[in-house]
Amino acid sequence: MSPDAAHDAPRHRLAPARVLELDPLLDDPTTRIVVCCGSGGVGKTTTAAALGLRAAERGRKVVVLTIDPARRLAQSMGIDSLDNVPRRVKGIDDTAGGELHAMMLDMKRTFDEIVEAHADPERAAAILSNPFYQSLSAGFAGTQEYMAMEKLGQLRARDEWDLIVVDTPPSRSALDFLDAPKRLGSFLDGRLIRLLTAPAKLGGRAGMKFLNVGMSMMTGTLGKLLGGQLLKDVQTFVAAMDTTFGGFRTRADATYKLLQAPGTAFLVVAAPERDALREAAYFVERLAAERMPLAGLVLNRVHGSGAAQLSAERALAAAENLDESRIVDQHAGKAGLRNSPDTYGSSEPAEPSAPASPSGPGSPAEEAPTDGAVPGDEAGHEADTDGAGREADAGRAGVPAERSVDELTAGLLRLHAERMQLLSRERRTRDRFTALHPEVAVAEVAALPGDVHDLTGLRDIGDRLAAHRHELPEGGDGQSGAEA
Amino acid sequence: MSRLQVVSGKGGTGKTTVAAALALALATEGKRTLLVEVEDRQGIAQLFETEALPYEERKIAVAPGGGEVFALAIDPELALLDYLQMFYKLGGAGRALKKLGAIDFATTIAPGLRDVLLTGKACEAVRRKDKAGRFVYDYVVMDAPPTGRVTRFLNVNDEVAGLAKIGPIHNQAQAVMRVLKSPETAVHLVTLLEEMPVQETADGIAELRAARLPVGRVVVNMVRPQVLDAAELEQIRGTPRTAFARSLSAAGLGGARRGGHAERLVDPLLRQAEEYAERYELEHEQRSVLGELGLPLHELPLLAEGMDLAGLYELATELRKQGMS
Incomplete structure (x- = not known):
């Protein structure tokens, strides 16, 4: 029964988003790769780790590739040392026959390994000691994205795991790897590479005369800009990388196709905040444009409430009733708003935006025992309708230190109002996304008060991920249902 | 007060919002600030509820008290062409380079050049003077890359100066570093009262200090109200x-x-x-971790109705009240 639904704000019911069911995805033996992407600070790494753990405990042999995990999470998984190879994670429940391995990407080492694999030792040594290469591999924009995909390709090629879960770098450019084959291709087919490699191949500047005038002007310009020595470093690097680049491109092409294949599932991770969901929409559109298989959206840190039937407005109004009745009690001894019948009050709703004051009136509470300030619990059931609980009224009792039960209750109601405001903001943000992308299935993950840094915490997140229910109420009012 | 105010922070902490609020806060009566975006996300345009910003300095807001805020979204490719033209009168060569794919190479593959252009452009705006010899902008506020990358981003010119040991790029890189490592610059970090962003802030400060980049203030964003003590x-x-x-x-x-x-x-x-x-307990712990950093701390409230233009002005007023501008 929801007696006051009649005077609620007009309802706007959106078609509820499709629910993303993660267990069938993780259990499906044809699912071989799960890629988690999204903007920074939305819990991508934690999601990847939690999914990996869940899949492993459900019997799959899993490897999780993380990019930059929080220190304590990495420690708990035993991957805090950077050695660029997967380590078996201890402490998981392996009764279903699964295994969990995890690794943290070492960008520079991955790059070095590619060079070593594709060039003869002498040439590899020349590349590795080239100053231009050293800067490039140490992590300028883009390198991380390429290397993450390279590592994914390597792990997949080893075919030791049934499932690879990949975390991606925390930026919009996380999808730059999708451009890698194209970009490398246009670079390799372009004239620039010939320009850069020609002089070095032909033995330095003597080679210049074989180039046309335009070309030599270009090299001159580059030399002027970069300084002769840097140009030489770049030329030596490009020449030495010439053969390696080819391999690079083949691999980038292969990884791209692997990502498009049916065994791959992309998950876009977001939090119910405007910026994060805007980025999520960008990822969704980008993945569609590249024909990459999107499984759905993981919406982390969603707030719910066990008392969603009580709106923020009504909670604040009730809190004010308590404040007022205390004042009335003090001044006139009237108990105008004592216990109410089993319908909600009809007083004017308070301003929804009225912020809760940091603390109620009166001086700061002292650490005094509360015993005796309120009637015993046992008496509660009988004395349920008439003016109980007034003994605790601090003002009347002349004990300024203690909060009365009414003051505490008002505090609880204000806290609830804050929660409901947060909840409705999150719901609006989510609804905007689902209105634009109704085709995207959504898994909502209830917020935790603190950070996750152990397997127990990851397991809990995994349960929340797979709970396949919406944390945020559907529709526009959040009133119905719970009271029925 | 430093004239170049760099704002960084972990992803999700709202650094773009804080940068925009700071640009408004600094634009007191008669002052002019430039808000610079380097990550090609058009976050500024969204905050100020305008259409996407071109590569052009344009006025986007009048601050409380009458100062002006200009904004610029730096496009590395156009910045490179700009730079070639400005310093070497190479407009034509720029087009030829573009045709060759060299510009693409330079701004996407060549290590750090992209970051050189972005920092270089911001420093150029800091130093720019009008005909009367006055600074065109009183303050430049940069919405910089996230904490994990900001030291490398700001320090890229040091690296470039090491790679290109002579020549104009070397000289340009050194000129930029002179601005960035001077009291002319302050790097602020935005955080939330949560463990990971606070940890990242502490790490970021250590990295900035090790690179001898000037650390400014810590801004705690989206602080939820204290309802119960x-x-x-x-x-x-x-x-x-x-x-x-x-x-x-x-x-x-x-x-x-x-x-x-x-x-x-x-x-x-x-x-x-x-x-x-x-949560109250965790926030309390994180506040004390932040207190140990020995930097001025500012707190901005979480806006109950979400971020909008009115909220941005509210945060700017708050920053002024707290003496950040």
């Missing part, structure tokens, strides 16, 4: 449920009898109080 939370734990049921009923929320509307609210409300208490 520790003593009240303690008292709530010691209060019987039935007392709350009666109080809720008294407030007009239904019957206090078992199963009554008010009675059924008690458990969820107490659970929310427990969650709040846990």
Whole structure:
């Protein structure tokens, strides 16, 4: 029964988003790769780790590739040392026959390994000691994205795991790897590479005369800009990388196709905040444009409430009733708003935006025992309708230190109002996304008060991920249902 | 007050919002600030509710008190062409380079060149003077890359100066570093009262200091209101449920009898109080970690209705009140 639904704000019911069911995805033996992407600070790494753990405990042999995990999470998984190879994670429940391995990407080492694999030792040594290469591999924009995909390709090629879960770098450019084959291709087919490699191949500047005038002007310009020595470093690097680049491109092409294949599932991770969901929409559109298989959206840190039937407005109004009745009690001894019948009050709703004051009136509470300030619990059931609980009224009792039960209750109601405001903001943000992308299935993950840094915490997140229910109420009012 | 104010922070902490609010706060009467975006996300345009910004300095807001805020979204490719033209009168060569794919190479593959152009452009705006010899912008506020990358981003010119040991790029890189490592610059970090962003802030400060880049202030963003204090939370734990049921009923929320509307609210409300208490405790810990950093701290409230233009002005006023501008 929801007696006051009649005077609620007009309802706007959106078609509820499709629910993303993660267990069938993780259990499906044809699912071989799960890629988690999204903007920074939305819990991508934690999601990847939690999914990996869940899949492993459900019997799959899993490897999780993380990019930059929080220190304590990495420690708990035993991957805090950077050695660029997967380590078996201890402490998981392996009764279903699964295994969990995890690794943290070492960008520079991955790059070095590619060079070593594709060039003869002498040439590899020349590349590795080239100053231009050293800067490039140490992590300028883009390198991380390429290397993450390279590592994914390597792990997949080893075919030791049934499932690879990949975390991606925390930026919009996380999808730059999708451009890698194209970009490398246009670079390799372009004239620039010939320009850069020609002089070095032909033995330095003597080679210049074989180039046309335009070309030599270009090299001159580059030399002027970069300084002769840097140009030489770049030329030596490009020449030495010439053969390696080819391999690079083949691999980038292969990884791209692997990502498009049916065994791959992309998950876009977001939090119910405007910026994060805007980025999520960008990822969704980008993945569609590249024909990459999107499984759905993981919406982390969603707030719910066990008392969603009580709106923020009504909670604040009730809190004010308590404040007022205390004042009335003090001044006139009237108990105008004592216990109410089993319908909600009809007083004017308070301003929804009225912020809760940091603390109620009166001086700061002292650490005094509360015993005796309120009637015993046992008496509660009988004395349920008439003016109980007034003994605790601090003002009347002349004990300024203690909060009365009414003051505490008002505090609880204000806290609830804050929660409901947060909840409705999150719901609006989510609804905007689902209105634009109704085709995207959504898994909502209830917020935790603190950070996750152990397997127990990851397991809990995994349960929340797979709970396949919406944390945020559907529709526009959040009133119905719970009271029925 | 440093003329180049760099704002960084972990992803999700709202660094773009803080940068924009700071640009508004610094634009006091008669002053002009430039808000610079380097990550090609058009976050500034979204905040100020305008269409996407071109590669052009344009006025986007009048601050409270009458100062002006200009904005610029730097496009590395155009910045490179700009730079070739400005310093070497190479407009034509720029087009030829573009055709060759060299510009693409330079701004995407060549290590750090992209970052050189972005920092170089911001420093150029800091130093730019009008015909009367006055600075065109009183302040330049940069919405910089996230904490994990900001030191490398700002320090890229050092690296470039090492790679290109002579020549104009070398000289340009050194000129930029002279601005960035001087008191002309302050790097601020935005955080939330959560463990990971605070840890990243502490790490970021250590990295900036090791690179001898000037660290400014720490801004704690999206601080939720304190509804109940520790003593009240303690008292709530010691209060019987039935007392709350009666109080809720008294407030007009239904019957206090078992199963009554008010009675059924008690458990969820107490659970929310427990969650709040846990968060309150964690926030308290993180505040003390931040306190140990020995930097000026500022706190900005979480806006209940979400971020919009009005909220941005509210945050700017708050920053002024706290003396950040």
